[in-house]
Amino acid sequence: MSLQTFNNQVLPLRDKLYRFSLRIVGNTQDAEDVVQEVMVRVWKKKEDWKQWSNIEAMCMTITRNLSIDKKRNKHTRVTDMPDHYDEPSGDATPDEVTASNDLMSQIRAMMDELPEKQRSIIQLRDIEGYAYKEIAEILEIPLNQVKINLHRARLFLKEKIVKAKSYGF
Amino acid sequence: MDSNQVKILLEKYWQGETSVVEESRLKAYFRSDDVAEELEQYRALFQFFDAEALIKFHPVLKTPTRKSNTVRILSSAWVRGAAAAVILALGVYFFMIPGQENIDMRDVTYIDTYESPELAYEEAKKALFYLSGKMNKGVSTAANSLDKMKTLDEIVNAN
Numbered sequence: 001m002s003l004q005t006f007n008n009q010v011l012p013l014r015d016k017l018y019r020f021s022l023r024i025v026g027n028t029q030d031a032e033d034v035v036q037e038v039m040v041r042v043w044k045k046k047e048d049w050k051q052w053s054n055i056e057a058m059c060m061t062i063t064r065n066l067s068i069d070k071k072r073n074k075h076t077r078v079t080d081m082p083d084h085y086d087e088p089s090g091d092a093t094p095d096e097v098t099a100s101n102d103l104m105s106q107i108r109a110m111m112d113e114l115p116e117k118q119r120s121i122i123q124l125r126d127i128e129g130y131a132y133k134e135i136a137e138i139l140e141i142p143l144n145q146v147k148i149n150l151h152r153a154r155l156f157l158k159e160k161i162v163k164a165k166s167y168g169f
Numbered sequence: 170m171d172s173n174q175v176k177i178l179l180e181k182y183w184q185g186e187t188s189v190v191e192e193s194r195l196k197a198y199f200r201s202d203d204v205a206e207e208l209e210q211y212r213a214l215f216q217f218f219d220a221e222a223l224i225k226f227h228p229v230l231k232t233p234t235r236k237s238n239t240v241r242i243l244s245s246a247w248v249r250g251a252a253a254a255v256i257l258a259l260g261v262y263f264f265m266i267p268g269q270e271n272i273d274m275r276d277v278t279y280i281d282t283y284e285s286p287e288l289a290y291e292e293a294k295k296a297l298f299y300l301s302g303k304m305n306k307g308v309s310t311a312a313n314s315l316d317k318m319k320t321l322d323e324i325v326n327a328n
Contacts, residue, residue, distance in 0.1 A: 018226035151185030
């Protein structure tokens with residue numbers, strides 16, 4: 001019963017898929033489009049579900065690929081303003097850091113400075129709580145690559161936080 | 170959990186060596202009110218993770234404003250449909266129903282209203298005279314108006 005499987009296993013993932021896409025594309029409109037597209041694609045592939053060892057991981061993989069495509073296509077449009085152009089960057093001057101009281105947006109800006117792979121790993125591990133093995137499956141990379149990239153991403157965030165603190169964060 | 174334990178755990182965390190359970194303990198610690206002052210700087214990071222996990226997918230299509238627009242569009246389409254139906258019904262009534270009486274329109278053209286051609290000629294002449302009389306009256310009225318305009322024109326030019 002494919003509709004039942006879809007309702008029970010795919011549909012409840014929409015929040016997770018949305019957050020994952022949002023982390024990559026950086027804006028709600030594109031992330032919503034990606035989630036809609038993922039739902040359509042997964043439904044069209046219902047004949048293949050039996051061959052998928054993990055439907056959730058497959059949905060996350062499709063979400064990531066579509067999000068990267070979306071982001072790439074957007075960058076080719078010359079007129080687009082860069083994402084988060086109006087938010088403080090991680091390299092803000094001490095004065096700017098002091099002026100901004102929004103700690104969340106500062107952390108978000110630090111996250112945005114990470115390369116996509118590291119950002120996705122932080123999203124999947126620290127926000128969604130996936131096991132290393134699942135992350136490796138979603139990102140289609142070896143397990144040790146997950147650990148190395150997670151370590152690098154966390155160290156980067158730590159250094160940024162310490163640096164910001166020394167500027168009066 | 171005392172701050173020394175947290176520091177050890179936090180060091181493991183930066184190295185990417187903590188388990189999911191240990192990471193949950195760290196998050197719980199930074200959610201609490203008694204965070205050690207030296208660790209306070211990391212609170213925002215763990216709070217950020219908590220906050221991000223609460224983001225939900227809200228499809229735009231379900232907003233009430235869109236709904237009311239849809240209703241209005243539907244009702245105006247319904248009105249247009251009803252108007253079209255009324256026009257169609259009137260058309261059917263006026264054109265189809267006489268057609269059902271089997272009147273051949275070709276016959277109508279050849280039906281004479283006068284018995285002799287002379288009488289018909291006289292009547293036609295009378296009608297045409299009447300028409301030309303009305304037309305001449307119109308022409309003379311226009312000629313009078315033109316004369317008045319000419320007079321007016323002369324006065325204007327003279328000054």
